[in-house]
Amino acid sequence: MSRLVVDNVVAGYGAEPVLRGLDLAVPEGNLVAVLGPSGCGKTTLLRVLAGLHPLRDGRVALGDTVLSARDVHVPPERRGIGLVPQEGALFPHLTVARNVGFGLSRGQRRNGTVAELLELVGLAGYGDRMPGQLSGGQQQRVALARALAPRPGVVLMDEPFSSLDAGLREELRADVRSALRASGATALLVTHDQEEALGVADLVAVLRDGVVAQLGSPQEVYGRPADLGVALFVGDAMVFEAAPEAGIADTPLGPVAVDGGGRGTVLVRPEQVHLGGASGEGVPATVTDVLFHGHDATVLLRLADGPAVRSRVQGPLPAGRGDDVRVSVRGPARFFPAADQPVTTAMASPS
Numbered sequence: 554m555s556r557l558v559v560d561n562v563v564a565g566y567g568a569e570p571v572l573r574g575l576d577l578a579v580p581e582g583n584l585v586a587v588l589g590p591s592g593c594g595k596t597t598l599l600r601v602l603a604g605l606h607p608l609r610d611g612r613v614a615l616g617d618t619v620l621s622a623r624d625v626h627v628p629p630e631r632r633g634i635g636l637v638p639q640e641g642a643l644f645p646h647l648t649v650a651r652n653v654g655f656g657l658s659r660g661q662r663r664n665g666t667v668a669e670l671l672e673l674v675g676l677a678g679y680g681d682r683m684p685g686q687l688s689g690g691q692q693q694r695v696a697l698a699r700a701l702a703p704r705p706g707v708v709l710m711d712e713p714f715s716s717l718d719a720g721l722r723e724e725l726r727a728d729v730r731s732a733l734r735a736s737g738a739t740a741l742l743v744t745h746d747q748e749e750a751l752g753v754a755d756l757v758a759v760l761r762d763g764v765v766a767q768l769g770s771p772q773e774v775y776g777r778p779a780d781l782g783v784a785l786f787v788g789d790a791m792v793f794e795a796a797p798e799a800g801i802a803d804t805p806l807g808p809v810a811v812d813g814g815g816r817g818t819v820l821v822r823p824e825q826v827h828l829g830g831a832s833g834e835g836v837p838a839t840v841t842d843v844l845f846h847g848h849d850a851t852v853l854l855r856l857a858d859g860p861a862v863r864s865r866v867q868g869p870l871p872a873g874r875g876d877d878v879r880v881s882v883r884g885p886a887r888f889f890p891a892a893d894q895p896v897t898t899a900m901a902s903p904s
């Protein structure tokens with residue numbers, strides 16, 4: 554009933570549309586992260602889905618019901634779609650319970666629905682508080698409970714964690730995920746944070762130039778990106794021009810196993826770059842710096858013949874600044890033949 558289908562949608566503000574024939578199908582009950590650089594049209598997409606912005610062409614349907622088309626516009630309040638904005642969504646003069654129950658009938662407000670929703674988002678017993686007495690994360694939980702209150706088929710979230718600090722984000726992400734699962738709602742979460750998209754979603758939709766460049770599981774978009782632009786946007790990577798022969802590309806990091814041939818670009822993730830002792834096998838390099846992340850670290854290196862490269866290492870650090878090491882690439886790397894490299898400036902490497 555709640556499969557959301559976006560079919561060839563064109564929408565925007567001026568002469569040039571922002572969404573240029575966007576297709577997206579979200580299976581019922583899935584949480585899809587809509588990931589893309591600033592200005593690529595993520596919020597515009599949410600607004601079109603919520604019925605807050607008109608489309609010029611195409612169609613939005615929920616199950617068998619067309620919500621938007623050139624001659625159809627179901628008003629926002631009749632779509633069965635809940636919206637969780639970035640922040641500041643709560644009525645400051647109403648209690649938490651009144652905020653959550655805002656869209657419900659008096660009967661529903663009295664029959665324990667609000668208490669159930671507060672429990673679902675981890676705020677049991679907070680009903681009598683005012684929003685100003687809650688932390689930012691708790692306020693976002695209330696906003697989610699309010700969006701879920703009318704039992705919508707779809708919940709849209711526009712960067713719901715962006716104002717929170719890192720620790721709180723992670724905790725809230727996990728809780729939002731389980732609250733959504735428990736509610737059964739189909740959900741779209743807009744973010745420009747790749748780690749967030751990969752960590753929270755069942756599916757990731759990478760938006761570029763007003764269309765979906767790739768829709769896939771987090772593992773697919775990271776491990777088998779559709780093209781070089783997606784690969785560089787979703788996660789850190791190093792790229793080298795090469796002309797592989799017999800499945801081996803010759804790169805500054807040494808031989809790399811690839812799954813293609815002809816001229817093109819080899820993409821190596823930093824976690825594939827292995828560090829060994831100065832006298833072992835591999836390409837000589839010097840450690841120029843180490844960025845410690847707690848759970849792992851990024852080792853910055855300069856190869857003996859010039860280029861700077863990175864290695865992501867877990868566990869004890871095998872080398873420190875100034876050390877001479879040898880580097881080699883573990884496992885197969887993605888190879889993009891020269892013909893399919895639609896790299897745009899908006900998709901430059903995040904590193």
Ligand SMILES: Nc1ncnc2c1ncn2[C@@H]1O[C@H](COP(=O)(O)OP(=O)(O)OP(=O)(O)O)[C@@H](O)[C@H]1O
Pocket residue numbers: 566567571589590591592593594595596597598745
């Ligand atoms: N009300 C508006 N009037 C005119 N142009 C707009 C309006 N809102 C957005 N735009 C433009 O449309 C484009 C897409 O904006 P949108 O907010 O959808 O992007 P986004 O991907 O959500 O960006 P961000 O990650 O920065 O929030 C941008 O170029 C933006 O400047």
